[in-house]
Amino acid sequence: MEKQNTDFYNRKYSEGDFNYDPMVERSWLEKHIVNRFGLSLGDRVLDLGCGKGLHAALLSSFGLRVFGIEPSFQGVMGAIERGSKAIFIRDSASALEHYFDENEFDLIFCRGMSWYHRELDQLCPDTGIDVREATGDFFKYIKPGGLLVLQICTDFSGYNPNKDAYNNRLSSYLDLFQLHGEIVHVTNWAGTPLTSDEQAAKVKGGIVIATRKVNCSHPGQQFH
Numbered sequence: 001m002e003k004q005n006t007d008f009y010n011r012k013y014s015e016g017d018f019n020y021d022p023m024v025e026r027s028w029l030e031k032h033i034v035n036r037f038g039l040s041l042g043d044r045v046l047d048l049g050c051g052k053g054l055h056a057a058l059l060s061s062f063g064l065r066v067f068g069i070e071p072s073f074q075g076v077m078g079a080i081e082r083g084s085k086a087i088f089i090r091d092s093a094s095a096l097e098h099y100f101d102e103n104e105f106d107l108i109f110c111r112g113m114s115w116y117h118r119e120l121d122q123l124c125p126d127t128g129i130d131v132r133e134a135t136g137d138f139f140k141y142i143k144p145g146g147l148l149v150l151q152i153c154t155d156f157s158g159y160n161p162n163k164d165a166y167n168n169r170l171s172s173y174l175d176l177f178q179l180h181g182e183i184v185h186v187t188n189w190a191g192t193p194l195t196s197d198e199q200a201a202k203v204k205g206g207i208v209i210a211t212r213k214v215n216c217s218h219p220g221q222q223f224h
């Protein structure tokens with residue numbers, strides 16, 4: 001059962017946002033998401049845990065049909081106030097069934113979404129979420145051949161300094177996503193390929209991991 005606490009992000013978003021330069025973020029999205037994965041005008045994108053909506057708004061500026069879902073009231077209010085073409089919903093990522101059809105999205109984008117900052121291989125005591133199951137549910141909403149892209153901070157050390165932001169290892173992300181489809185891209189945010197836990201912990205710089213939904217009832221089998 002999901003346990004939600006939006007106090008932290010309500011406070012954060014009522015005071016401001018992360019320290020983003022919109023031009024830098026737009027260029028990054030253009031190069032590392034829109035062009036890299038060949039997105040086209042009108043493609044449907046869901047930003048899970050969209051915060052104050054900057055990246056959803058920027059993705060919509062490329063002509064994508066973008067939806068953002070975010071439980072923080074202050075986050076969604078801030079996102080709407082940007083005045084972009086993206087559509088924002090205040091709810092949890094666990095509630096997609098109330099808003100969307102299965103096989104609806106070309107891309108689900110998760111940028112720093114809180115669940116992926118925690119336990120990736122077991123139930124998280126604080127959120128009540130088993131992210132393996134939750135990730136499987138997200139794939140229901142992706143078209144066959146579509147992608148889930150996670151972009152998240154980690155130094156790959158396996159060190160978990162506090163409850164909020166774990167530094168999960170590369171292998172933990174690979175183990176998670178190979179359960180759900182074909183991993184087609186693994187780099188750090190700068191675009192350096194990540195090849196092993198040891199190499200990733202040397203180069204650092206966060207992870208961008210893209211997993212393609214395959215038309216197969218047991219996608220994990222192709223990796224064994």
Ligand SMILES: C[S@@+](CC[C@H](N)C(=O)[O-])C[C@H]1O[C@@H](n2cnc3c(N)ncnc32)[C@H](O)[C@@H]1O
Nearest residue numbers: 009049050051070071072092093111112113114
């Ligand atoms: C580190 S912030 C990232 C926000 C935004 N994606 C960005 O990159 O600026 C993590 C976000 O995950 C959101 N989040 C936490 N639990 C969530 C849930 N159950 N469903 C959707 N989003 C959630 C938080 O409210 C917060 O906005």
